[in-house]
Amino acid sequence: AQKVTQAQTEISVVEKEDVTLDCVYETRDTTYYLFWYKQPPSGELVFLIRRNSFDEQNEISGRYSWNFQKSTSSFNFTITASQVVDSAVYFCALSAWTVVFGPGTRLSVLP
């Protein structure tokens, strides 16, 4: 069975704060991929990052960084110095046999 849990339903931060979005996954497959997508208020789903199960190296892209820890089955996403434009729903997803999305975390960045 595959499952993705995003325990944080909603998070509010003030602009320039750092924020971490949690993602915990379950799968029996040894080969799988993990993703993060952003859904801004306009509704489209925007791909942010893909990680395969053999690559635990953390990744940084501008203000975004991702921490993949196989030992805890987690793939957390941190936004540094958040901005109002980061306000969106963020989805974590797992792809092994099929693709499963977590329930999403709604991030509100207040000015």
Added chain:
Amino acid sequence: DAGVIQSPRHEVTEMGQEVTLRCKPISGHNSLFWYRQTMMRGLELLIYFNNNVPIDDSGMPEDRFSAKMPNASFSTLKIQPSEPRDSAVYFCASSPRQNRDTIYFGEGSWLTVV
């Protein structure tokens, strides 16, 4: 390169009517997915195709829903007859390979059944 193209973007229809949603995947992509998004259930995978063949349709809610992919550049999701509980955003997505590859989403079709 054009992204995944969906039509219509918005549709309002009366209960009992047939609804057809259309999708053109990214050229060269071999896998196509239909998702439904609602507040209550989040993003649900309805069906996915690989090389135009349906691989997993276990997410299709009931017999009122059907999906086809007659060729590599076109797919439809049909609801007949539609019901108010079908109101949702329906996303089509494609990826270069089956599973384990990045899925690129269309902008969604916002369906309201009254």
